[in-house]
Amino acid sequence: MSEQSAHSVPQLFYIFALISMFYMAYNLRRLFTVQVGKPDNRSLNLLSQLYNSLSFGIGQKKVYSKRFTYASIMHFLIGWGFIELTFATTVDFFAAQGIFKEYLPGFDTPWFAWLNDTGGMMLIVGCMMALFRRHYIKPDILPQNNLSGRGTFLGDSGILFFLVFLSIGGFFTEAARLAVEQPPTAHWSWVGYLLSKLTTQANWVALKPYMWWGHAITSLIFISLIPMTKMFHVIAVVANVALTNRKKRGLLKSMNISEIMENPNADVENISLGASNVKDFSWKQLLDSVSCTECARCSSVCPATRTDKPLSPMKIITDIRTKLYSETMDYKKTDDLVGGLITETELWSCTTCGACMQECPVLIEHVPTIIDMRRHLVLSEGKPPVQANESLEKTMLNGNPWGFPKEDRLKWTESTDFKPPTLQEKNEVDILYWVGCAGAYDPRNQSVATNMLKILESADVDYAVLGKEETCTGDSARRLGEEYLFETLAKQNVETLNKYKFNKIVASCPHCMNTILNEYPDFGGEYKVVHHTELIEELISTGQLQTNYKTDKKITFHDPCYLGRHNKIFDQPRNILENVAEIENIIEMKESRESSMCCGAGGGNMWHEIDQGSRVNVERFEQAVETGADTVATGCSFCTIMMDDAMKVTGKEETMQVKDIAEIVGESIDHSV
Known part of the structure; x- marks a missing residue:
């Protein structure tokens, strides 16, 4: 790797960064709300967990689908653009501290400079594709709130505009540095290099500190707000796929109900069987709900949804999340889960075909969750479908x-x-x-x-x-x-x-x-x-x-x-x-x-x-x-x-x-x- 000098970073930046990280950590409490759920006794394998994290989490293996070509390309650009910029930021941090400088590429190492600008453009193009999809070719089934709604800050479009603004700010900050420092390999930073030609060096010298601080503060604000926005799934999804036992995925768990009913000490009259509230689900089922990206792929392939039945698998999962946050984070109060947010007809519309789980890019298990709520209706309330009861x-x-x-x-x-x-x-x-x-x-x-x-x-x-x-x-x-x-x-x-x-x-x-x-x-x-x-x-x-x-x-x-x-x-x-x-x-x-x-x-x-x-x-x-x-x-x-x-x-x-x-x-x- 080429040699480089450590770039000086103002101490004030680290104070702001610390505040940003603390606020992000505070908002990450959303992830830990799943602890109210019941134990999940399925065994996990460390190597399988690592594979899941790398392939389905970071690698987004199930995101790519011929059935959803446009969305797959869009998410590939956003996902890998974001990953590359995260990698570049991490390298820049170590470089600024002079850590591992003999092993790390410099800001202007040709391949690193080209990769950084390519990653930034991938993110911008992907976000623009997403905005175009949401505002001009939006599938009817895809939920859309522009700047707020459904419990997320900045909504569906606001976070995309924020990412575009952040990326463009990064390019102009880079352009100012290139114009001032004029490294011999500047042209490898192909976007920043072109932008650096927009005005004179004197102007860039004057603008550089404002550009740097503007981009730095914007980046720290973004980091602090991640758990409050749709970008939270970047964290929740990796946790969810890592903790999924793919060999057991979709299998129904035994309740050993005969043992419960035959237990002489059981309060049969007041016992609740199945799931009717968030505490009846396992923590893994609740983590499923927290990690849902609301991409609507599950609902778009659901035979019940496609034939205008009241069921939407995505809604089932997000309703559980809504109820979870309502009970654990003092969000606005909601109706009961089963019979309120989720109607009985929704639950009985499911054919358990597994199409939702087949298409879900984050390995959510919709079917067992629906069956658990059906168990409550039948075993605790004695309310199977009238025709099926026969x-x-x-x-x-x-x-x-x-x-x-x-x-x-x-x-x-x-x-x-x-x-x-x-x-x-x-x-x-x-x-x-x-x-x-x-x-x-x-x-x-x-x-x-x-x-x-x-x-x-x-x-x-x-x-x-x-x-x-x-x-x-x-x-x-x-x-x-x-x-x-x-x-x-x-x-x-x-x-x-x-x-x-x-x-x-x-x-x-x-x-x-x-x-x-x-x-x-x-x-x-x-x-x-x-x-x-x-x-x-x-x-x-x-x-x-x-x-x-x-x-x-x-x-x-x-x-x-x-x-x-x-x-x-x-x-x-x-x-x-x-x-x-x-x-x-x-x-x-x-x-x-x-x-x-x-x-x-x-x-x-x-x-x-x-x-x-x-x-x-x-x-x-x-x-x-x-x-x-x-x-x-x-x-x-x-x-x-x-x-x-x-x-x-x-x-x-x-x-x-x-x-x-x-x-x-x-x-x-x-x-x-």
Whole structure:
């Protein structure tokens, strides 16, 4: 590095800087309001925390998205421009003190000078893009307050103007220094150098001290106000992503409610279950709310929001923050959280599809937070949705939300060519086929189960079913907030499964798969669980299953939320389709894979309907229609029902069909024989 002399900084500046830092530290109390929350017992790993901080925090990994191209470029310029200027300011501070001067670049070291000016211009251009977006091409869903509002000083536009003013002031301060000192490498500071030519050296000599002090004071004011402005997310986001366990992200926590209810010392009449106020959430959930940047990406992809339901995931999170600040920082008093700031209809509109969490750049976990409030409504207030309550009662009495007798679990096999063996008969098998409630009782999904038997038999798989011993996994009950019913079903199923020996469970319904795979371990149920598309792909790739016929139908695949976003199974269904259809006839919808739109049935919405806005399944089916496909393929019991219903509603029964992957493969087997 080039040698440099220490630049003199007035002692008065350090006094002002100390005052600025103290005021910033005082305002950082916002960050520590989350301490009122309950403990969060998820384990953290130091290396993972460091990776999260660097990649998702400083590196802004999830900010960059093709879906939000303009905003991604804008934030890249603002973020990295700000980071570069922070780096430059830190280097300048050490240089001014003569610390590490033999290792640090000088003010006029060519690469450092160029980098500083480039960073400043990036910040200015990014801020101007943001202002243009907010005032001329603003998405309707993006909140906007010009100079104040929503608990932030300077509002949305004011802070952007402040950053532009600060950056321009920095360039003029640099121009004055370059004009006075005239270093030989001045031209590397390409912006400041051009500005230095605007007037004479004598004028710059006179202006230099005013420029320096003006920029210094403005910078210190900015630092002191950071926690009060939208720039607070620079601090809160890094803390939030660092403390996020990405492996457990989105998973629902067990309440162990049966232990609570069976505790003889528990005050059952007055106990509060679920979350109805800020102290009922964990500190991590509260940190989620504090770190929300209000970018509105979550709401822009939410199927409920997009179909004019009252839910906005962003509003849910920011309402919690509003209530948190109201109770901990003496902000203006607000309504109650659940039933006040957040209505019951908002909570019941959520399909738990996970699109909000998929797009959130700061790793907020919207779905578990919403479920915690649903738990309060159901367990503490006894207020599930009226329509859904019927399915909960049927599940409680008969072990399935359709309400059919348990004894009829295998009745669907009476019309099939195959009679599946039960584990009670065989005791030990390679594959346990989990038929699911839909496969056993819903006429539309019985075809899927029948074709799965055909596939298993054709591939000579050693398998069995549970038959009458199988009961609902409790997926819908849990997501509807009925945790006690879910725990009862989970424990019953785990007790049944642990009686037998099998290598893995194969489920046709991603909801069943997700529950057994990711949630039953909390109840002693550790199993290898795969989706039927994973098994089918394996059987085809190993040659155990022959599919010699390819359909000439044009097919588009609808990614089920609990198969794709929640469990990252995207390729297997598509690989299967390439074996049973011509590749050129497989067409992707405009929203597919991680960006797939929900069918509308998740989160218990299969069993009740929000009578506001348009229907989610119809909007999704219209996307399938746009592809020109003849067949909508899927791999989920609920999706099959919802897409089939949308096909009928839109009058496409004569020209289109909805098929599960297993049905398409089953047809291929029939043609191959």
